[in-house]
Amino acid sequence: MAIKFEKVSDGNYSLDIRGYVCPQPQLYTKKSLEKMNEGEIVKVVFDNPSSAETIAQMCDQAGHDILERKQEGGEIVMVIKKG
């Protein structure tokens, strides 16, 4: 089972961690943000509802902005700008 971390364009990334359970979605999100530069954006897609709460609080504490958050069909999409 592989994660998909892709460069969409300069400063824009996507991280697909569907199928993964706690704590892996939050761990992969944290590691992606650590690799990125300030101001860059990552779109994270996951389907483990419990991870959303932790990711949101992690971003709040670290000063990252959640630009968009939506949920449908058991999947959650978060667009995060590294602060």
Next chain:
Amino acid sequence: MEISDRLDAEAIDKLSVETTNKRNLYWAFSILSFLILVSMVYTRANVYYIYLVTYIWFGVAYGMMLQYGRFCFASAARDLFANGVARMAVGIMAALVFFGLIQASLNAANMSTFEPGPFGIHMVIGGLVFGVGMVLAGGCASGVLYKVGEGNGTALLAVLVMGFSQAIFAVAGGPLMRILPQSWIKSAATKGLPPGKINSWYDVYLSGYIWNKPATQIAKTSLIAKTFPGASGYFVGDALLSVILPAILILALIYIIWIRKSFIKKVIKAKGSAGFHDELAGFWGMVTASKRTTLTGVLIGITAGLQMWVLKGMQNKFGISNFGTLLTKMGHTVDLSTTGKVFDSGFWVIATQESQFAAWVMEKLGMNMHSNVFFGVMSGVPAIWRNPELWMIVGIVLGSMVVALINREFKWKWPKGELIIFGILGGLLMGIGSRLSLGCNVGAFFDRAAGGDPSGWLFFAGMVTGAFVGVKFLNWHTERKMEKAMEAFDI
């Protein structure tokens, strides 16, 4: 894309969402209807089954709250170590404080069903094994149950493995019998157990080691009982000393280690300096950062106390102390242990009834699951439809599913790749850890610590250490996978 095409696509999307929402609501309604029907059938069959039905609906309430609050004990330690997020640790301490206060009140009114467990190093060892397992499985014993309700296949795998690993561990002998201390074997022989019951490693562990350990409740220690006689001892010894002060201390440590630095940095950036009132504001900010989780913690604590009160009330009403007596009155003696009892804690627990489910299946497959101490003498192997604690598990899963469906968070996810290995290994370690310490994160920690039993905190220490080890491993594993994913481009 033409504007008309885009509008059509949006309309189709909207219609699809509405259809899914309606389907989810239909399923949620069907589940609740099924549970109501089950409750009616049982109470119609015999009024004694109201006791079992009560377990079902408390299970439903737990499942709903666990899913709504994403309430997982594994997450408390794991999110701190891995992400520096304190929301779940705060939620658990809130639940503990409220359950502790209610338990003290129930004890004072002689309405508690709680009894302290054996105190010893086995609690730390069991907690350690359990802690590693819960991080690998992706949730603690209660966490994986509510995640099954979200459609999480890895969690279902972990639940099943946890049940079967406990049952197998309870009856396993063979080479394990060669690593038993003679002192345990000699001590087990003095317990006057019925003939033919000591056959496994776990039989000797229970009767030759665990049963020799003291069970302590702080309110009943001579110091507290003399200094605070009567009901006040429960509030001072069990609630204040065993729950409230440790919870405040743990939260203060979490604030200092994980939260304070970034919070005070923000304050200094905004105001130029930070004082004691800023520290208090930072602490309070941590407690209220996830209102959803903290509120759920409070509600779970209250519900756990309420369940104990209601079940004790029913026991008093029927003149019993164990559901086994009611099963006997209904003629189901085949379900019972040699003591005439079945596992019936009288409060919220998770692990043992999962092992009873596995034991029942194994017996149907032709294995003898009665010639041992754990099932044969202590817990019994009730038919799965007459096991009240197992019905609570079903209630937790279905209660969680109802909330997940209503909130459009249900999605069936088959376990794949390494998650199959993590689910199996995590379930196995949680199962063995639970048997070693006679309970999981709920039975061995939450219930015991809230009841003034210091052995709960021993399990907690082991569980947190185990979670730290598990997080170290997962950090290494995810780092490797990230590097592989980033090979294709520079970042």
